[in-house]
Amino acid sequence: MPRAVWNGAVIAESDDTIKVEGNHYFPLESLKREYLVESGTHTICPWKGVASYYTIEVDGERNVDAAWYYPDPKPPAARIRGRVAFWRGVKVMPTEQERARRAESPRGLLARLLRT
Template sequence: MKAIWNGETIAESDDTIVIEGNHYFPAEAVKKEFLKKSETNTVCPWKGTASYYTLEVNDDTNKDAAWYYPEAKEAAKPIEGRVAFWKGVEVVE
């Protein structure tokens, strides 16, 4: 699977976990040079508190377009630390 935004591959891995239609990539499969930590957090009742990254690619910014669960609840432990994408990031095979 690949996560692509603004003409760049942000993440690539054969080891994604799909939850609720979102592919969660291993952290080491994500190109950190495109990520900027965000102050945004949201809470999922069964996964826990999500943290976000803003994508910065080719002088364009996509606020909070990636998220992860640094400390997932027990039911979501398999995706702890993995990164998922939205807001126009294309996830393709």
């Protein structure tokens, strides 16, 4: 199950993520809201629309604007409505399927050979 982790805390965890441009978008109900504070930051993506941000706070440390979402995405990005993605040091742990696929990729095989 993919999960987003920062500063030792699981910020989100769900089997229902959508991957867009390399980012896992987690459903809102999977978020640990106690770690998120609404930010006043907004950015614009030409095809997704206006993004809003959350700052993540864990154990007194802040990761400013480390999560983003599109409250009203444009039609081509409608499937990420109600979902949040992460960056700025938030680690998104891959699913077992992704781990297996990476291990069997040419790059994964080479890495395993070099370790032996």
